[in-house]
Amino acid sequence: MTGQLKQLRDKIDVIDSELLRLMSARAALAREIGQIKNGMAAYRPEREAQVLARLRELNPGPLANEHIVRLFTEIMSLCRSMEEPLTVAYLGPQGTFSEEAALKRFGGVVTTLACSSIDDVFRKVESGKAGYGVVPVENSTEGAVGRTLDLLLQTTLKVCGEVALPIHQLLLARHSDLTRIKKIYSHPQSFSQCHEWLNANLPHLKGAARINAASNADAARLAAEDEDAAAVAGKKAGEVFRLTVCAENIEDDPNNTTRFLVIGLQEVAPSGKDKTSLVMSVKNRPGAIHELLAPLADHGVSMSRLESRPSRAGLWEYVFFVDIEGHQQDTKIAKALQELREKAAFLKVLGSYPAG
């Protein structure tokens, strides 16, 4: 070891000792906060969002903001676990993008609970078997996840947060010899996200050679059991089933992103940069939608999403899922909501939460 290398490592040792001391002091403070909370929720999405926003502002480099966020998400995950162990339900099996979204938001120091359906994620949280749940709500290429919207309409749970996850698809197999591949497994959504790439690169594997699986992780499991098969799935699924990466980033749209919602029992306090999700319906008559959206415009509330969905109550009746910028406790939003309540046939505030 050269003298210079030793000198630099000695400096790192000094810094690590300091980091250890500071980290322990932080964990001790979190434990104290946990005692003050006295049985109330340990997880405070608004505070975690504020901590991360402040550190992004302060970040002097050379670490990228994205890495700072990852690092401090883990630190808060650890500190939170000193207050209360947390269970997070997600749409499984292990290796899905939903699991990745759950870990991105909560960090690794939680118990994750793989569920077999979106319904099951809601049930696990409603019954208290999990403190929070993570469910997909929309994909930038494929649009809304209908089942999640339908369940949000019915549930007493609140939306406590959102996670945007860039979706990168991989072609995975037990080996990298593509000439030996005779079939491909994937979830229908993932097949359609990689349609162009598959047609261009594996033109002989069309039609019956593309087999739908219940999830990407399931596709990876099936490919792991069959020498002749490949799977289109995410990196995590490939790791879980120890598959070889034959091609990376095979999604047709490089900005392919899925948005997930965190659901729980909690009403989240304002963070300073929030979103509010609503669902409402109007009587079916001319100008009804315009009338419904007018209170938002009148109070200067920006709408970031509008999604319609058959209401199931009657033929050609619709409910509208609306995301607005701000928290329901903000004065202008509270006023707009009050007016909407008077006009809408039905209005439910799904929750206010930090903008992801």
Ligand SMILES: O=C(O)C(=O)C[C@]1(C(=O)O)C=C[C@@H](O)C=C1
């Ligand atoms: O500020 C709190 O309420 C804490 O419990 C501390 C802390 C943190 O580690 O910074 C941990 C968990 C909460 O979700 C938010 C923040």
